[in-house]
Amino acid sequence: MPDTLTHNMFVEQPFQTTVQRNACLDGIGLHSGRFVRMVICPAPASTGIKFCRTDVNRQLQTVIAHASYAQRARLCTRIMNNDGITLETIEHLMAAFSGVGLDNAIIQIDSSEAPILDGSSQPLLESLTNAGLEILPAKRKYMIVTKPVEVRLECGAWARLEPAKKLQIDVEIEFEDSAIGAQKYSYTHRDGSFAAEIAYARTFCQLRDVELMHNAGLALGGSLNNAIVVNNGEILNKGGLRDEREFVKHKVLDCLGDLFLIGMPVKTKMTTFRPGHALSLQLVQTLLNDPTAYRIVGALNEYGQSDNFVIPDRAAASMA
Numbered sequence: 001m002p003d004t005l006t007h008n009m010f011v012e013q014p015f016q017t018t019v020q021r022n023a024c025l026d027g028i029g030l031h032s033g034r035f036v037r038m039v040i041c042p043a044p045a046s047t048g049i050k051f052c053r054t055d056v057n058r059q060l061q062t063v064i065a066h067a068s069y070a071q072r073a074r075l076c077t078r079i080m081n082n083d084g085i086t087l088e089t090i091e092h093l094m095a096a097f098s099g100v101g102l103d104n105a106i107i108q109i110d111s112s113e114a115p116i117l118d119g120s121s122q123p124l125l126e127s128l129t130n131a132g133l134e135i136l137p138a139k140r141k142y143m144i145v146t147k148p149v150e151v152r153l154e155c156g157a158w159a160r161l162e163p164a165k166k167l168q169i170d171v172e173i174e175f176e177d178s179a180i181g182a183q184k185y186s187y188t189h190r191d192g193s194f195a196a197e198i199a200y201a202r203t204f205c206q207l208r209d210v211e212l213m214h215n216a217g218l219a220l221g222g223s224l225n226n227a228i229v230v231n232n233g234e235i236l237n238k239g240g241l242r243d244e245r246e247f248v249k250h251k252v253l254d255c256l257g258d259l260f261l262i263g264m265p266v267k268t269k270m271t272t273f274r275p276g277h278a279l280s281l282q283l284v285q286t287l288l289n290d291p292t293a294y295r296i297v298g299a300l301n302e303y304g305q306s307d308n309f310v311i312p313d314r315a316a317a318s319m320a
């Protein structure tokens with residue numbers, strides 16, 4: 001039943017996926033404020049997520065979205081290839097890929113920063129839905145976390161991974177500004193859950209940070225069109241919030257994106273207090289640096305399927 005395989009149904013099936021056709025997205029970069037053109041293109045199985053910087057020399061263009069190429073950056077997730085070519089603010093894009101169950105894509109982009117769009121993953125979700133996903137004749141690999149891994153920062157923020165059957169992300173935040181305050185959310189990654197619960201949650205900041213960021217040359221493209229801005233207990237965006245827990249849900253979105261830098265879907269429970277990209281990245285790198293803390297399994301083991309696999313939609317068609 002190929003028609004029923006919508007974007008909502010690619011998370012929990014065992015085969016690798018790619019986009020059916022190019023998905024084009026234009027917009028401004030949050031930090032640079034420059035116009036960015038981006039095209040998400042189909043890629044063969046086991047390509048993973050690769051960025052192709054079309055504004056630099058052909059030999060230097062490829063930047064792989066993997067934790068081993070990720071760097072600490074202020075307020076965003078940045079990756080850098082061996083030639084020093086970087087790409088910033090990829091987290092909402094990575095969250096959308098993980099959210100819809102997209103394993104393989106080549107993303108052509110003419111800037112060092114992904115477009116911020118509306119500050120959430122919603123426009124990406126819609127674009128990927130329009131492009132459609134396609135199942136490839138290769139099984140997925142999964143990372144299974146086999147023992148707890150934890151990181152703590154001096155500021156009191158912490159994050160922990162532990163064994164679980166599905167990906168679950170539990171986030172707690174605590175902000176001085178009463179417009180945000182303390183919020184908790186527990187997210188389980190299933191078919192459709194990203195679109196229903198998380199994708200629309202926008203990034204946010206406090207008004208006083210906007211000035212600090214501008215002085216540091218950051219967030220030059222930031223506006224009420226691509227972030228929730230709060231000031232002394234007030235939300236400055238005209239339409240208010242999209243969801244009363246939009247702040248904490250956005251943090252879940254960021255964690256989901258950063259976890260996808262593992263390079264494959266992961267089965268674990270992540271629990272975190274006051275998360276941020278530096279913390280999530282440190283957590284992922286701590287996990288990957290300890291081979292006794294994880295196992296990589298094929299979908300074969302997880303789903304008990306035979307080696308002579310059949311692509312599910314063709315199987316359904318032949319039974320009709």
Ligand SMILES: [Zn+2]
Pocket residue numbers: 091092203250254
């Ligand atoms: Zn974010």
